[in-house]
Ligand SMILES: Nc1ncnc2c1ncn2[C@@H]1O[C@H](COP(=O)(O)OP(=O)(O)OP(=O)(O)O)[C@@H](O)[C@H]1O
């Protein structure tokens with residue numbers, strides 16, 4: 447059930463009246479469950495849940511072109527939704543709106559690899575937890591369904607301004623660095639999700655990890671950087687990346703990430719030398 451967030455260890459200490467009240471509230475709330483009902487699980491508990499909970503319901507997602515499934519999972523205590531993405535297309539050549547792409551790949555494996563990269567960069571609080579799982583006979587990525595109120599496309603359409611522009615920009619600058627590092631060729635506006643408190647989430651990396659060593663318009667996209675993120679980027683180690691993404695990234699894909707990392711770091715170091723640290727880092 448979605449109200450399972452109330453059933454933590456501390457609830458054992460509730461007196462009986464509190465327990466009954468909580469149970470009643472849970473029953474009343476259930477049909478209207480919203481983001482605030484998010485269970486308070488650790489990242490490891492979420493991974494375990496995604497890997498082992500039973501699928502109790504399945505429907506097609508309302509957005510996206512690849513027809514992902516929105517699944518409801520339950521382990522008997524916690525019930526929560528997850529997005530299942532099984533795509534794994536490899537073609538020597540593909541005709542896309544952006545032009546012809548050679549060695550085209552669109553793969554669920556990159557969702558898992560992007561989450562691994564985000565973990566190495568200390569940015570995994572901006573992505574849903576992604577795991578690999580077999581569902582209904584097919585292997586794909588499964589991600590924890592996020593408590594979001596809209597995506598970036600809807601925000602722009604409705605011309606909504608975040609209440610704290612600086613906090614918003616500081617999140618976006620981090621997303622831009624990640625997008626450059628993983629070289630996402632499809633970072634469309636439905637892949638940036640926004641929570642009720644204006645927290646930004648980045649999803650869907652199935653067309654990332656291109657083999658290019660080049661950045662995409664760094665003059666526009668890389669202007670400011672979070673201090674800690676820059677330190678993490680500098681410390682990113684090819685062996686650690688290889689180990690953490692084995693089965694999901696090829697040697698060539700890891701090599702390209704490291705080459706882009708070098709360029710991102712060099713770009714910020716150049717900017718710092720020109721403008722001073724305070725103008726670039728935050
Ligand atoms: N973890 C999640 N939490 C909340 N919503 C999600 C999550 N994953 C996917 N979605 C929703 O489902 C939609 C489709 O998922 P996703 O972007 O992974 O697939 P897609 O079909 O490849 O999309 P695209 O059209 O960008 O290629 C997203 O745009 C988003 O609205």
Ligand SMILES: [Mg+2]
Nearest residue numbers: 510636637650
């Ligand atoms: Mg998408």
